[in-house]
Amino acid sequence: MRVNPCYIVFLHIYVCASFHRLFIYMYICVLQVSGMRIYTSGEVEAVNGTDVRLKCTFESSSPININLVVISWTFRPLGPGREESVFHFQQRPYPPVEGIFRKRIVWAGDVMGRDASIIIREVKFTYNGTYICQVKNPPDVHGSVGQIKLRVVTTASFSELLLLALAIGGGIAVVVILLIIIVSCRRCKKRRQRQMEGNEEAPRKERKDPTVW
Structure with missing residues (x-):
């Protein structure tokens, strides 16, 4: 019994496409299971000249290793301007040494407690904007970031x-x-x-x- 060559080619393409779809599905499932989940308050209001805490907590499917966890905070101003690094943590806190946040950022988190919060001292109106909290706990490095909109007011x-x-x-x-x-x-x-x-x-x-x- 002779088999049509076109049928063999079609069957080969179908099997390859099925495996490709299966691979993509499995990859998406792995990302969903192992993705880093970050929680923030969304919006925060602070009076000009006071201290404000930007709360950021996270959940990871991998065991927390303080030697591997990397936490980064960046600032996106309301008006035109580039994003600015606010804070970095890798085994120990690294507050900014230059820029508008110099000597204004204090580490207020606890890595083992899954807390990546920071405190901004004596906020100013120039601090109005969006603060982005990102946490990586290898191999768990995928997932969304947390955002907090800070609004500095007079009273x-x-x-x-x-x-x-x-x-x-x-x-x-x-x-x-x-x-x-x-x-x-x-x-x-x-x-x-x-x-x-x-x-x-x-x-x-x-x-x-x-x-x-």
């Missing part, structure tokens, strides 16, 4: 002022309640002492002189 927003007022009011209320409890306890203690002293003096007054008939 705190109403929601922040409300939270601050609630926090202060709550603290004052706790102190007042504690003082009331302390004063009440002292009064109860003094009242019990007076009652005990009165109970001890009563029998003495009722005693009579044995010489009197």
Whole structure:
């Protein structure tokens, strides 16, 4: 039985295409399983001249090795301008030695705790923009990056002022309640002492002189 050569060629092409699709599918699955996942707050508001924490945490499918983990932060300004390196970590923190962030960046993370956060000291209006957090933990080097949009304002927003007022009011209320409890306890203690002293003096007054008939 003779086999048509065209059929053999078609079968060969079909098998090769199937293996190619299978390889691509497996590659995508590996990337999805081993991809680095990074979490950020998305947007942060800070008052001009204050410190702000840019929180960035990550998850990796590979064991964390502090000697291999690489963390990098970059800054993209709102207006025209190039991206600028903000911070780098590789076995130890490397804050910037030049540029607008010189002496302004403090490492606030914990690699073993999967935390890549930093603190910006005394923020300025020129710090308005997008901060990009990227983490690599070989062999887990693929995945999306985290982004935080920082907005530097003159005064705190109403929601922040409300939270601050609630926090202060709550603290004052706790102190007042504690003082009331302390004063009440002292009064109860003094009242019990007076009652005990009165109970001890009563029998003495009722005693009579044995010489009197």
